[in-house]
Amino acid sequence: MKKLIPVINKIQNIVSQAGLNVELNLPQIVVIGCQSAGKSSVLENFVGKDFLPRGSGIVTRRPLVLQLITAKTEYAEFLHNAGRKYNISEVRNEIESETNRTEGKKGVSNRPINLTIYSPHVVNLTLVDLPGLIKISMDKQKPDIGKEIEKMVREYIEKKNSLILAVTPANSDLANSDALKLAQEIDPEGLRTIGVITKLDLMDKGTDARDVLENKVFKLLRGYIGVVSRSQQDIDENKDIGNALDAEKNFFLNHSSYKHMADRLGTEYLQHELNKQLTNHIHQTLPTLREQLQKQLIEIEEFIEKYDHFKVVDHPTKTKAMYQMLHQLSTDFEAEIGNYNLVEVRDAPYLGSKIYRLYHSTFPRDIATIIIDGKILDKQIEKIILDARGVKTGLFTPDVAFEAPVKKQIARLEDPSLQFISVITGIVDEIGKKIIHGELEDVQKKITNRISHYPKLRARVQQNMSVYIRQCEKICRDRLSLLIKFELTYLNTKHPDFMATTGAYQQFDHDVNEKGNVTDQRMTKQIELIRDYITSYMKIVKEKIIDLVPKAIQYTVIEATKTYLKEDLVIDLTQHVDQLMELSEDEARIRNEKAPNADQLVGHNAGMKKLIPVINKIRNIVSQAGLNVELNLPQIVVVGCQSAGKSSVLENFVGKDFLPRGSGIVTRRPLVLQLITAKTEYAEFLHNAGRKYNISEVRNEIESETNRTEGKKGVSNRPINLTIYSPHVVNLTLVDLPGLIKISIDKQKPDIGKEIEKMVREFIEKKNSLILAVTPADSDLANSDALKLAQEIDPEGLRTIGVITKLDLMDKGTDARDVLENKVFKLRRGYIGVVSRSQQDIDENKDIGNALEAEKQFFLNHPSYKHMADRLGTEYLQHELNKQLTNHIHATMSALREQLRKQLMETEDYIEKYDHFKVVDYLTKTKAMQQMLHQLSTDFEAEIANLSSKIYHLYHVIFPQDIGKIIIDGKILDKQIEKIIFDARGMYHLNIYHQVILNTTGVKTGLFTPDVAFEAPVKKQIARLEEPSLQFISVITGIVDEIGKKIIHGELEDVQKKITNRISYYPKLHERVKQNITSYIRKCEKICRDHLSFLIKFELTYLNTNHPDFMATTRRRNHISQSTAYQPVSHDNDENGTVTEQRMSKQVKVIRSYIDNYMKIVKERMIDLVPKAIQYTVIEATKIYIKEDLIIDLSAHVEQLMELSDDEVRIRNDKYQMRETYKEALRIIDDLSNTMHY
Known part of the structure; x- marks a missing residue:
């Protein structure tokens, strides 16, 4: 625990020295308070010497990251001047000169100064001293300097890993404390805030801060500590800090309000309490910090690997890179317009769906709002009829009374249609720009993160695309204008839909005009008739425009732009490749920075090599306990169909035959195989702990143990744990599962295939399992059972490693190059090809060493594989699996520790509850x-x-x-009532009532x-x-x-x-x-x-x-x-x-x-x-x-x-054993953590 603060200091220095914009949320204590609250005096008291700038106004103008380290000799070091040792007396001048150098005489900045003081008089501590909070600027300072300082303070204390040391003078009301106000806002529950009350000796006589210090006023989880520092006069007269600390101690011991808690007040107590709290805080936040570092390291390594693999240095590679980016731009554009091959649903809608709504909802609504005003139209029609006839009375209605108004209405459709073309064109242009600038969800991961590195290319692509889209817009507008002209030139009154509506009116004109007298009534009827004709005809024209305008846009703008991006853009740009493919200065700098500093940031640590054995040890502890403990341990699960070559791959790793062989299902229980590098070769089974087996005995033991529990044919998900020690293996843990089958044979259960698939799913569904999907090259990859299951469980291919076996058995003229180059069914972790012994080789006991040599020669001499021979074969597979499993364990270690702690806590809660209340007597x-x-x-x-x-x-x-x-x-x-009435009167049904009366006079x-x-x-x-x-x-x-x-x-x-x-x-x-x-x-x-x-x-x-x-x-x-x-x-x-x-x-x-x-x-x-x-x-x-x-x-x-039930008695006994198991597993992980850097 004592090493924790120096470790964090070391990380802080590494990041600061690298000069990189690396955002690390390191545990630290941030000192805040208003100007003149006494922050500097508290820090100087910790050191026992004057070393901080003094004066009126703002004297702390940059954050000071102060690292105090216990050492035999006393000196100071600044990170900006590494290597030079300063006397403590020189520190103040160096802080002032460094601040003035960067900020001038008045300015403030959030760029920290890193100062380390080594002394036998300090305890290990790291604090960040910030400028004092102020409300009013003075002495020619910027008017908003107070807000600038507050913003800086917020940035530091908002970090969740920062403890807040809120310094408040006792001679001001606690309710007005700027430090506590800010701390309360940022840390409302007071979980991270430590209160420090200064100037307790300057309070009015008769008053004290006892209630505050006893945490009764404004409560903080971590409480308050009071201190008394030197007065300004003491400072001016250079009063010794040692004497001041003695005076502080006597003040508390003799003060009636404080003497009962004097041992929890003062600078010395504050110093040790802060050391303890910071140490505990670091310990709590360490797993999160490790996870953050691992995540950032992975991101940096992915960045470097990507650009190391494809360095754009010469004309061919620049051309290829540009082709790839433009092809991706075309793909992303098409996807945004209409993602017909949509696999994943994203939160934001694709803009193609927006265009669809505009086509089929907005545009029809806009056209529909072009309404004919009935009164105005009636006047127009009447005027046209009268103008057409002049002085004549007119026998018939003139055609112009219909044609002139309808043409006016048709002309009104042009403007909204042209506006709509502009709207859609604008969206298409916006799509292009947003893809190029990475402003669309998902797209930036594909094209923009690369095209943005080439500013000239990005600008030219955007320019060319916009120019082309505007050309398309002009073509579309011209086409639309033509359509309107077509409609105006020829009014088709023979249109079937129009004729159907006018047939009812044909008789009217004839009847009216026979009389040869144009009355007001007749004019009214003529106007109504023509208005109905115009409405009917305009309905047809509107429907046509609503149908044709989107089609014109789709063809002349959208489809044309797709074609241009797909085919012509690259032609336009090819001749300028060298000019356009220049990296931006920022990108060139970033690439240069990331590679050398990646290792410096986290480091390669020797503890990584211990990760696989540690997980094996935890697995064995749990298995030996014989408990139903569900631990999601990192492992590699080997899956594949029966006879895919899984067993051969595992035997090649060991270099010896040791797995069951034969026809049908030979692997009938999961085999947890732990390979451990050792000087001597032997094997151990967990079910027979203590006995060492020769490798030649392993096969028989697996078969007999399987038969013992499952008989000759059954399968089971109960694992067999086997460990092989050998100088010829690399550390590796694999779970070999029964091969997937579709048909049961040889008297097996009819549903054994489903049983095996269920077992495989149980293992590969665990998030901490890597999936080794083994597929023979002589079967179509599209039919791979292993990859099908892996794809279903791990759809993004993040946990799946592909292994292609039997490459030597493929048909002549065919190869698996595209598969191995990850071009067919893509996996994040890729594919590795191997060649194992044939069945004849196995039957003839061909030496595996010779087979591995033959495998190497096969890849080196095969025309399709020789260029990647160094990334193929059993040896490469073995080391790659070791690396990937190690990294995977490292990445999941924090979660595993958290899981173990949680389960330990639950188990202890269970035990505590029932230990506390044992039901034993009456x-x-x-x-x-x-x-x-x-x-x-x-x-x-x-x-x-x-x-x-x-x-x-x-x-x-x-x-x-x-x-x-x-x-x-x-x-x-009704019938019931009738019957009851008749029955009550002694009568028959109604239809025979008359006969009853006639025949029987005695009836009532x-x-x-x-x-x-x-x-x-x-x-x-x-x-x-x-x-x-x-x-x-x-x-x-x-x-x-x-x-x-x-x-x-x-x-x-x-x-x-x-x-x-x-x-x-x-x-x-x-x-x-x-x-x-x-x-x-x-x-x-x-x-x-x-x-x-x-x-x-x-x-x-x-x-x-x-x-x-x-x-x-x-x-x-x-x-x-x-x-x-x-x-x-x-x-x-x-x-x-x-x-x-x-x-x-x-x-x-x-x-x-x-x-x-x-x-x-x-x-x-x-x-x-x-x-x-x-x-x-x-x-x-x-x-x-x-x-x-x-x-x-x-x-x-x-x-x-x-x-108690027998089960409960057993469970309670198991819980005691589980507790010890979890403790041991955690101890193993903690022991490992001590050997690894943070």
């Missing part, structure tokens, strides 16, 4: 059960509340709807309608309400039961964190609670159903026709009832005493109305009472049971119910 078991049941009750009530909206919806929407669906069928009801005619005609049907309708009500009770009861079960089973969000994670540990309790709650809810349901049945019986037993609502509706029918329904049979009207159909119809209608009204009342009552019954008898009763009675039911069985 009392703790009872208490634990009470707590869980109480939480169950709380969660149940909470979930009922959460689902209240759903239950409310069921109560007040669904149930009323269900009841509302019970509709009375009018026809059926019936003076009034019988009550049963109302009561019987209404009771039938009431009875229909019972079934849906009972069903509804079951629905709500089911929901309540489901809530209970889901809480117990932890299937509700958040709830499982409270109750289920504990109750599930006790399976007997878990089951009994579920059983009791379900049983109780079913009892409640029965009570509720019984209550509902009683309600229905109440309704059926007594029909309350005196209900106020019912009576209100029946009064309105009393008149009808008196006059028709209950009227005696009139012998005058019906001498035979027959009941007429009319009278019966009226009676039935009245009764049906009464039934409807009564049922409305009953339904409303059921809709009201059923939810209330459910709420009381089911929901509230269940709440009370869980809250009060459940614990009573279970208390007698505490010992039995509170037995």
Whole structure:
């Protein structure tokens, strides 16, 4: 930990010395405060000597990066004058002269001065002293110098890795502290701010800063520290700082308000506290800093690699580079106009879609807004008719009355069409400019990052493109003008659409003109007719313009520009290649700077070589523990179809045969193969730790271990861990997976292919896995199963490395050059080709060493591969994989450490929780059960509340709807009523009523309608309400039961964190609670159903026709009832005493109305009472049971119910082991970190 501050200082110096614009957010303490707050005195007290500029006004005018380093001798060094050692007495003059040299006598700047002071009297510390904040400029300073200083202060303290040392004098109100105001704004939670209160000895008598220093006023997480520095008189009289520090100590020890905290005040305490806080802060931010450095190094290396690989130095390479950039410009332009091969959706819309909207929405709307004013047009038509006839009366309407106005309207279409051409042309020109200047999303990654390096080329391309687009615009405008002239020259009144609308009017002109008299009425009709003709004709012309103008633009502007960029632009520029392909001065400087400083920025460190063994060690620790620990460790996963040559590649790495061979699936479990460079050669298996195997024994051990767990045919995702030590290997870790197959053979499971694919996916979906996709050259790359899967999982090809095997088996006259040059199916990490032994070689035990030599000769002598032979073959593949895996591990190390820390924390939280509350005796078991049941009750009530909206919806929407669906069928009801009336009177159906009267004189005619005609049907309708009500009770009861079960089973969000994670540990309790709650809810349901049945019986037993609502509706029918329904049979009207159909119809209608009204009342009552019954008898009763009675039911069985499950006992034991595993893994990583630079 002591080395952390010097390490950060070293990085700071490297960056500053390089003179580069490298943005590194290094941990540091930034000192801020208003002018004369005492910042300089605090820093001088740290050193024990005067060394900072003094005077009136702004004396600190540039940031001073002050590094204090404990050393045996005392001296100072400035980074701008490296190598020279200064006495401390010389420092002030050097700061002043360096500031004046760059900023003059008055100016301020954010360019830092780097000063390092070595002394036996300082503790390691790095501070950035900034100019004091001011509000008013004076002494001929710039008027806005205060804002300039504030902006500079903000830039420093806004960096998340900066601690803020906010210095405030005690003799000014804390509420007015500029330093604290700025710190609060930038760091509102006070997480990074340390308060320093100066000039405590200058406060008014009777006042003190005790509350401030005790952090009671304006609270900061890191608190406040008070100091007392020398007065101005002491400084002028050169009072010794050592004596001043003694005086400061005595001040605090003897002051009544401060003596109780004197040990936490003063310069010495402040110095050590800042050292401690900065050290801890650096330690916390180190992983982020490493990640930032790694990211910037990768970006720089990619930059250098790209331009080292393609240096534009001579005419051919300049021409080639220009061709490539112009081709990409053409591609990007076409993509922006219409990206028909769109693969990725970007946030910003392509401008082609904007043009589409203009074509089909804006332009039609603009044309449609050209409306004919009816009144003006009518006057024009009338004037033309009258002018055409002169003094004549005129027999027919003159054609000019139609032609002249319609031509005026057509001419009005030209201007908006020309404007629209200009709009689209402007967009096309804008697209070109934005692509060239990199202002379009994604495009700058392709063309602009390169074309911008050649300013003359960029200017010429932009100029040529704009000139050509304007030429295209002129052509398009000319074409449009021609179109308008065509329309004006010939009015086609024979157009089918026009004729269809005019046919209806043809008779009118003939009829009117036969009379030979032009009346006002006739003129009006003529004008209306012509106006309709003009409207009809203009509709046709507008549609034509709306259709043709976009087509003209597309052809003469957009497609022509595409062709020009694709074919003619390069011809125009070729003769000026050398002139146009000159690098800008900035780009030339950047390229020169990046290469030499890349290593200086981070360095190549020896610790990198340890990365692969470290990951192997962590993997082995986890595997040996036998725990289900999910660690996303960096690794290379080897995938490919069966017989792709994966095994041969791995054996070539080792130089020996050691993998299972044969037909069918020979690799049936993942093989985690760790290759480690060592002096002697042997192998070890993790499942048989401690035994060393000869390489010749490995194959049999893999086969026997696989057969032991999977039998002769099965596959499994349980890995076999094998480590091979050898002087002939490079450090490498690979996971060899079973080969992908499509058809199962030899008595294998029918779905074994899918099983293998699922296994492969599980491994390659892990983000920290590199994918080694092995494909044989003698099969089409388009059919590669390995690449297909890799593309699906890693669509950008960021993690995939392609390996092409069997290059020697390709058909004569064919080769894989384009594939190996990454031109066919592109991968970020490219392809490497290998040639392994043939099956015959393997059968004949051909030496792998000889095979590797033959492979080398094959590539060196093959016409298609010899130019890249140094980047092909097993040896190159091995070293390249080592490099890529090492870099990959390095890049993911921070995330891995973070993952381990997180999992360790979660495991420790788990252990702490259950160590703190162990359920071992009757009392703790009872208490634990009470707590869980109480939480169950709380969660149940909470979930009922959460689902209240759903239950409310069921109560007040669904149930009323269900009841509302019970509709009375009018026809059926009418027949029922009729039948009841006749039955009540002893009569037959209406159609035989007359015969009954004639044959039976004893039958009553019936003076009034019988009550049963109302009561019987209404009771039938009431009875229909019972079934849906009972069903509804079951629905709500089911929901309540489901809530209970889901809480117990932890299937509700958040709830499982409270109750289920504990109750599930006790399976007997878990089951009994579920059983009791379900049983109780079913009892409640029965009570509720019984209550509902009683309600229905109440309704059926007594029909309350005196209900106020019912009576209100029946009064309105009393008149009808008196006059028709209950009227005696009139012998005058019906001498035979027959009941007429009319009278019966009226009676039935009245009764049906009464039934409807009564049922409305009953339904409303059921809709009201059923939810209330459910709420009381089911929901509230269940709440009370869980809250009060459940614990009573279970208390007698505490010992039995509170037995932990076997799984939970195992899990808890595993957690203890996991904790040690995570600790060991973190220790390994931290040990590695100590050997690596930061």
